[in-house]
Amino acid sequence: MNDDTIICRCEEVTLGEIKQAIKEGARDVNGIKRRTRAGMGLCQGRTCEKLVQMILKQELGKEYKELKPASDRPPVRPLTFGVLGGDKDE
């Protein structure tokens, strides 16, 4: 892997960007998410979350147990405003 390797494919966030976010103070998955959008795309981090945890573990010397998943908020699957609002002509 090099710094250009994509980690979050939905939002196209690279390893270098995640390392930079850690340098800027990110200490957990939520911190990475807020700074880079990793885990905020279509799959909601189902693919990249463990990768992000692995990078945090390596960079900060933390244990997996200390690296909780990102906060879980609805919708956990993509949902349009049209469907939420009940508008059939979305």
Place this chain on the structure above:
Amino acid sequence: MIKREAVVIGAGPAGLSAAIEAAKRDADVLLIDESLKAGGQLFKQIHKFFGSSAHRSGIRGIDIGKELLEEAKKYGVEIWLNCVATGLFKEKKIAVEKSLDNQNKTAEIIKAEKIVIATGASENAIAFEGWTLPGVMGAGAAQTMANIHNVLPGEKILMIGSGNVGLIVSYQLLQAGAEVVGVLEAAPEIGGYGVHAAKIVRAGVPIHTSTTIVEARGDEKNGVKEAVVCDVDDCWQPIKGQEKIYEVDTITIAAGLKPLMELARMHGCRCDFIPQLGGWLPLHDKNMETTYPGIYVAGDSAGVEEANTALEEGRLAGVAIAESLGYIHSNKASSIKNEIWNRVDGLRLGPFGESRLEAKEKIIKTFQ
């Protein structure tokens, strides 16, 4: 708002058996699933199951799936397909999106007295240079393509990971007509059952232990062309100069699964990190009930194991729900649950089962 006595989220082996056991005892059960068809992973499992006769050894997953669908129908389980849970709100309100297959999608809220979260697991990714190229996919994705959609994912395939998923899917890809050029395993030993490994080795597929993938080469348009692999040292780090190149069009990744537990966590069910069972997962007691009363969890979302354990955990949840709704006397329920627990313990034996047994016992102890 729609109201139901019991709602089961996910119609795989755990969800189906939970729904059947509760409905069998007259509970009003709604089972939802995001797919076109109920059955979860069972319909991908064209191989025969192992274990004792109590666990239907020698029967194929697809046939178990068919039987479960018939039973669900017989006992009047209401099934909504193409329906995905998008959230879980207090108190036990499930947000769903219905009719995913057409233009008339709607959002609904279902208020349930009892909920079973049987959402299964998702595949772990591993990142390496080129892992986002077309042709790199999860082993489960390749299995879905081959066994459900009858589409061969590629012609020359390299499998990463020698756990049971990696071994079984390799064999099924061979059966489907692909060439599997090899199976890589970063650990010094094969991860899955020897019998599965022997089957693919006999078919001429080499398994390379202490080896990892370092790069997928190719381009966005034509996908993967080559896989660069490398021996690893005792710390699983690639040893420079030991690289080898395979010409392949597909790289499948079988690096384990992690429980899908967002819904449980969102509702405040206590979760913990249990590496033997796939990572973060909601804790449960002997009834499969989470720390939030009325919310149950079963199958891979309660800790990654096998289809058989998922079936039994679903049954436990279903019986416990029927009991707690007053459809079955607690003496009767206890004896049924004890029988199920005996079978579950039987599934958690041997070198592969022991660590799972230990982890599950530890989880249950936190409730005592």
